[in-house]
Amino acid sequence: MELSAALSGKRALLVASTGGHLAQIVRWSERFGLQPDSVFATFDSEQSRSLLRDRRVVTLDYVPPRGLAPAVRAGIRLFRATRRERFDVVLSTGAAVGTAAWAIAQLRRLPFVYIESVSRFDGPSATGRILERLPRVQRYSQHAAWADRPGWQLGPSLLDDYTAVPAADRPARDGEGRRIFVSLGTIKPFRFDALVDAVRDRMRPGDTVTWQLGVTTRDDLPGDVNQELRAEEFDRLVAESDVFVTHAGVGTLLRALELGVRPVVLPRLAARGEHVDDHQLQVARELARRGLVLLRSPGELTTDELDPSGVVIRRSGDTSA
Structure with missing residues (x-):
């Protein structure tokens, strides 16, 4: 059955x-x-x-x-x-x-x-x-x-629920910086400083950023720094930000896709002490193959990739534009 x-x-x-x-x-x-x-x-x-x-x-x-x-x-x-x-x-x-x-x-x-x-x-x-x-x-x-x-x-498979489609043009916000949301999940005890440094070093003047860092505690970051966020606040930030940057935690990725957002994904790697193994790299590669995420390493991420993506995610059965 x-x-x-x-x-x-x-x-x-x-x-x-x-x-x-x-x-x-x-x-x-x-x-x-x-x-x-x-x-x-x-x-x-x-x-x-x-x-x-x-x-x-x-x-x-x-x-x-x-x-x-x-x-x-x-x-x-x-x-x-x-x-x-x-x-x-x-x-x-x-x-x-x-x-x-x-x-x-x-x-x-x-x-x-x-x-x-x-x-x-x-x-x-x-x-x-x-x-x-x-x-x-x-x-x-x-x-x-x-x-x-x-x-x-x-x-x-939960991944079969989603497809990537071109986004409608978003209204320009002249003279304003980008709204960036960064989430590292809540996995313990693994830090992910490489992602944090990559985003911080590629921000432009005027950009605003909200961080959800889990155990990656920092005191050198601009913007709003949080250890955890309520689900409602997480959803609001994903939906309202110009770009969502995250690790390849499955819960985080599935929620972003559910909200119609294609995230910029930097997977945790075991060789850097960021997780117990490289399963995050596997899931990120498969989602990138399907066009559902933009996959980058910390060294590959560019400043322009923190711009809005021009892609939205549609769930099966969703007929909205």
């Missing part, structure tokens, strides 16, 4: 890390038509408080990438918090907290569905590889290139 049909109308326990994993599981819950009283389990952040403000939520302590010991503690907390709840299925999009979700499914004797992140183009993440070794897991890839891997099957 097709996954959407199999999950439609089910009451689910949905477990995901904040960031792209949470953004994806929220999208899946809507696409699959899960029961509105399904329960989400994730970490406390501005993103989770905003995205899930009208949902039922169990708040877990932060589980870092590949953090198996914290995942065990999260599993204990999750079991205690939901032991009186009734569910039809447990669903996770990772990251390491997905192993806690599997444990809960086994203890509760529930089906467990794991949908690998859309950012994984060449094979499963570390969590996905762990779950390959565990029984009673329905594992789905969003990419056909490796969906024939033993134990996996091809599921739907």
Whole structure:
């Protein structure tokens, strides 16, 4: 049975890390038509408080990438918090907290569905590889290139929802600088100074900039500097800015595309200590191939690429101009 049909109308326990994993599981819950009283389990952040403000939520302590010991503690907390709840299925999009979700499914004797992140183009993440070794897991890839891997099957992909089209001319703002919004997401403990420096060094006189830096704390930047932003404020800044510059975090990219914006994307690289691996480069390359982002490295970014792009993103079924 097709996954959407199999999950439609089910009451689910949905477990995901904040960031792209949470953004994806929220999208899946809507696409699959899960029961509105399904329960989400994730970490406390501005993103989770905003995205899930009208949902039922169990708040877990932060589980870092590949953090198996914290995942065990999260599993204990999750079991205690939901032991009186009734569910039809447990669903996770990772990251390491997905192993806690599997444990809960086994203890509760529930089906467990794991949908690998859309950012994984060449094979499963570390969590996905762990779950390959565990029984009673329905594992789905969003990419056909490796969906024939033993134990996996091809599921739907969130990327197929979007296309790039030429933008209508925007009214000129004579004598005004560009409005720039920069977001680095909330991944811990990885800094991304290279992106920050690239944007700062390519600003023109009169430009205004808002920064959302996460753990990349700085005291040498012009403009409005924030560690985190509420989802509503993030959306407003993406929509109103002349250019949106960001890392290749899946949650950030999907939200920009949802808002009709083609971002300028500088992926984090493991070699610079900006993430655990190079999956951000993979997702950025695929989105660039589809025309959905402008992909650059910090050294390649030019001043002119901080101008409005002339491209907007349209979602499937959207007939607006």
